[in-house]
Amino acid sequence: MAKILLVGGGGREHAIAEALCRSAKEPKLYCLSDLVNPGIKKLVRKTGGEYYQGDTNSGETVLGYARRAGVDFVFIGPEEPNFHGVPDRLEEGGIGVIGAKRKVAELEMSKASMRDLQWKYKIPGRLWYKKFKTFEEAVPYIEEYAESVALKPARQAGGKGVKVIEDFQVYLQEEKRKVKKEHAESIVREFMKGYDDIDYKLLIEERVWGPEYTVQCLTDGRTVVPMPAVQDNKHAFDGDLGLETGGMGSISCGRNLRWGIGDDEERAILTPAEYDRSAEIVKMMIDAIQKETGERYHGIVAGQMMLTSVWGPTVIEMYSRLGDPEAGNVMPILKTDLVDICEAIIGERLNTIKVEFEERATVVKAVCPEGYPNRRDLAKGHPVSVSVAAAAAGAAGPDGEAGSIFWASADEIGGSVLSGGSRVIECLGIADSIPEASARAERLTQGVTLTDGWKLFHRKDIGSEKSLSRRIRLANMARDIYQYRERKGLLGKRMIWVPGKGLEEVG
């Protein structure tokens, strides 16, 4: 019987845990995380494993628990253990691991090195960028050149601190430059505080538009297996309004984000060719980082992509793990035994396994206590109740099929569960089309309450017909332009006539 240690206790890890426990090998599941995730705990108990609480970023701690449980391999959920070299320590200790080692996890950890690498290897879908070590260094650039830009912490900082400012209207420029400067300063001084593992602090990239999507891949360093594309929703509120979050919910259908399984292949956010190209770009990134570091990539890598007018498929960021909530879309429809897949990755024989997903539409909606994302202190510590009966009954569609829920930022203490300050529960609906799956997920959200009366919120619009058709239209617009550029041989090229200086070309 296989024994597995899962590291991490969020919604993503709950989805991974369920997929692992579906294995025909009937594994014993062990889990190490800082908070006690009630969903994972239930699976741990059911399979006869153990739940540990501890520092997931400490290689010694993880190795210690892995040895104590005598596990066959460790599955690392979140990115921070990768950045802290936990997989490296496990491998040294002779324990198989699904998780990017420190050097290859650089793809996600350092957004600046990721871009360096992409430009060095001339991988398509690369954006203009500038990296800065100090705020002072960035000021003249912001004052003089920066127009519509994305300001990012140069290191992955839990998905926080990104600000996109469209600075196109010159009559509003003064205001926008002021905020750009102030935000750049807070990136350097606040968001990057405590991260001393990277030289660069601030990244400024050109702002692009188009539908975003995530292509998550399994890899053993030789074979790259892409999973169905997923689209996350980053704005906190309905209608893509408001603050940036870690993700309020995500949609998926088929490999290229189709409207429904029975629908026309063209009624989709991506074309099959764009999907293939995106997966190809992710593979090129893996090849490049392996070549650069001499290290093998074992685990999961994801391209956080956008279909832009400049490039078509374009890299926004890279992940060294599954996305959250994107994991909740792909793990439940994975047909192939996940334990088999993990063993194949560790043994570097992923090419011998055919990885298959069910052809279904999935929609995940995150339910959050009010206060998230900017006032997590207020969102934290509220007792959570999930009415299983109501939820199950609510989710049952006409065909009697139910979705399910993943516990996310929640902590089981004694008999009760308290909110952890972030997204507390992720509701999954599965159906034949995205709007149907969305309606199912929506019904599930009704079963979640905070018993102290504190308010919860979620996005009703994720996966709705209105939202989905907008995304498809947006993709069509970006596609028209990039395909025109492609025909003209101008894909990724940008030309600027600088009066007095001449033609400048980048691309």
Next chain:
Amino acid sequence: MGIYLFDDRWNSYNFGLFGLMALQHRGQETAGLELFGSPRQRMAGEGLVDDVFRSISGKGSICIGAVSPYPPGEGEVQPIRLSEKVAAAIDGRITSVEGYSWDETSGYESNLRRAFARVGGPGLEDLKRFFGSCRGGYSYIAANDSREMIAGRGSIGVKPLVLGKMGFDGGIVASESCVMDIIGERVPISPAENIEPGETRVFTPMSAYSEQLQPSAGTAYCSFEYIYLARPDSYVNDIPVYRVRSNIGRKLAEESPADADVVIGVPETAIPFAMAFSNETGIPVEKGFELTGRRIRSAMKPNQLERLKGVQLKLNVISEAVRGKRVVLIDDSVVRGNTLANIVYLMKEKGAKEIHVRIGSPHIVSHCTFGVEVPPEDELIGKHLTEEKIAEVIGADTFRYLSLGALEEAVGMKGADLCTGCFSCKYPEV
């Protein structure tokens, strides 16, 4: 117009200023802005946005503002104070408030304040309760000093309202989507999201959501928005205004063709009508007028002298375009007819051989219940005279209105979904 930015490093003042400029065509008599910073600041006055806000500045991450076609004597300058802590911008007219008996002897704003005082405090729930009990043809944006803002439309949706976004930083609500083009984020697919009749959009420091405050008992979208009020680059109720104006030009060509050499539109509003009329008939369209001074909407001026002054300065006829020609002259609407008479006179003086006037709307016969500025009914030429008589009065060879049916087809809505009260005297029940 209302701007809500979550991050208080933003100053919404300049956004508010340019947003109001984008709405300037909706009212040119007063302009006002209330900024919810610390301290709260109100800046408002008589004149165009440019004049009112010249050499002043303000600070706050939330603001509401309005322009108005009413001179200060006819009402308070918007945004109005509903209470010490609450300011509101209201487009159109609230005609009654449930459970409150309107005092005809005091002003509109005092009545609103008294009705608002009945609901209690200045909180978000109070605001919802108040606007949920209002009736009439209006849209509103209100904010209190606890950084809470609500924006919505009355149950029949007479007045338009749209929502736009500013990246991860906040939202903008405005009567017209052109505001988003000017100060919002450029979204390639559509500039703004339509807010539905009876719907309200709530913004608080920790949330933003939509709520149906009143059940929508059928719609009565103001048809005059499409004919005259809105900018041609706006979308009203998700319908592009420019499309409607082109349709109207085509319908005019179908219903009332004319044997002519040239088509000329009265600037600015009637230009798209004229272009479509020309495209449909093959009669060339020409620029017939040149403007002197600032661009203003002469029809909105509160008195006759100002209107005529506006027309004469705005509409100097380019003789070469009309001399010796049979002219189709297209205007959007006729209220009293005297500015039109002036235009026809000027054009004949410059040598036009024939003038066939075509109007892009039906005859105006009624004073608007919902606050569109239409004069008393005894002043309305279309209520009292036939088309033939009007032609004689203004000195044109022929004169034709658009039919009501053609207007409804041009908008693409059934009569029941549109408010066409100013053309029919039939206003929707609220």
